[in-house]
Amino acid sequence: MVKLDRASGILLHIISLPGPNGIGDIGQEAYKFVDFLCECNQKIWQILPLTASEKPSPYSGTSAFAGNPILISLEKLVDAGLLVQSDIESSRPKFGHQIEIRKVLKWKYDILNRAYKNYKNNPKKLKNEIDAFIKKEQYWLDDYTLYMAIKSEQNNQSWSKWPKELKQRDKEALEQKRQEHASIIDEHIFLQYIFFHQWNQLKQYANEHEIIILGDMPVYVDYDSAPPDSFSVNGQLWNNPIYDWTGTLRKTNFDWWIKRLKKSLETVDVLRIDHFRGLEAYWAIPMGSDGKPVPPKKGSWVIACGDEFLTAVTKALGDDLPLIVEDLGFITQEVFDLREKYGLIGMRVLQFGFGTNGGNIYLPHNYTPNSVVYTGTHDNNTTIAWFRHNAKKKEKANVIKYLQKDEDELKRNINWDFIRAVHASVANTSIILFQDVLNLEEGCQMNDPAFTPDYEENWRWRFTWEQLTQKDKDKLQSLTQICGRYIIPEEPEEETLEELLQKPPGRPIEEPNA
Structure with a gap:
């Protein structure tokens, strides 16, 4: 089982960095972002997939x-x-x-x-x-x-x-x-x-x-689908082909997957596997008579070979793989059992925590140490915008009751209440959506999963350094220290004359030549 040290970090994809060339890249601004992480005592930079697209x-x-x-x-x-x-x-x-x-x-x-x-x-x-x-x-x-x-x-x-x-x-x-x-x-x-x-x-x-780089790997390469969920009542159609788990993959002992994981772990320090539940069972949408997929709601669950696959992976690459898995969405006990059997690190998202009363695994008092917790992910609206525009009436009431703040105050500062809540939790790793550090509102969401993945109104957001104030940097740094996610090395105390006299003599310092 892999365990992460108690630390915190920021979720920001490379393309969202500022710069003059229309899109963020791995040049000067990326180095500047690393410097910002250091200044604010963060230990993790979580990015999205780097693969060609x-x-x-x-x-x-x-x-x-x-x-x-x-x-x-x-x-x-x-x-x-x-x-x-x-x-x-x-x-x-x-x-x-x-x-x-x-x-x-x-x-x-x-x-x-x-x-x-x-x-x-x-x-x-x-x-x-x-x-x-x-x-x-x-x-x-x-x-x-x-x-x-x-x-x-x-x-x-x-x-x-x-x-x-x-x-x-x-x-x-x-x-x-x-x-x-x-x-x-x-x-x-x-x-x-x-x-x-x-x-x-x-x-x-x-x-x-x-600074640790936490990367991201999609389960699929280019055609997948999901059943109806909280993001889309009609389901999501991603146009990725599903895997031949019981055919070629099993016959080759999952060699392609093992090479893929090995390459990814050479590129980043820790890897998140997106849509982990697809390794246990996946939502398959058949093709219609017109050669196009039928509506996503008409798909069905198909059992995958997750147990065999992970056995082969751990045998080839070792038991202590630095893997985080996205165990979100429509999750069954079988998915949790698969994750636990191989000691993989799961995810919790605070925005998901207020839809029911009590017993919700996404609320901080139910977090476990070996997990990674988020204020929100790249698929979520900013925390301020979510509370103001997306949260249902019952969810807002639950937030008010849980955080013990009035609604007007939460409309202004709920992002920092969420950051404090995930930082103070027992989870070893907390990741903050960078938009929440910047106090951003509507119009700054990275991706809306209700649309198809190549919908051009998604994946457009970028920040500017002017949006990041010294006050917010100080607040992030302070919360990180207070919640024990960064320990400042103590300065050694100067020895007293009595202590110096009691020490055995060391090698004399030679006088410099005149």
């Missing part, structure tokens, strides 16, 4: 292994001599404060292509490093880069619409495409090398400052 949602990945080139820092490419600053500034569109993903993708990939061409003018500069990267990552890099090259040739259509010999992976056809598109493949290799090189530098900086 061509959609607004980081949970709609085109790969389970590749990094997302859109997160590459252009300024660090300038530092590396692969761009000049005028390359960026002369072509940069006028970006609004929120992320405009289509505009960002088009412009940024043009600039990254320019960096690749500059690299090709002097390939010897990085040859040894890229050759080593290819050798280490070949098990996923070959397929990913070929896939991206063919996808570009096929006008970015889904692979299911490709010619038969390509979508059925005919060896001769694929080899021909590999030769035809050697340059495009080489560029994708270059971008993956750059991404992981920059990311590893940032992670090293964080670790050197005693």
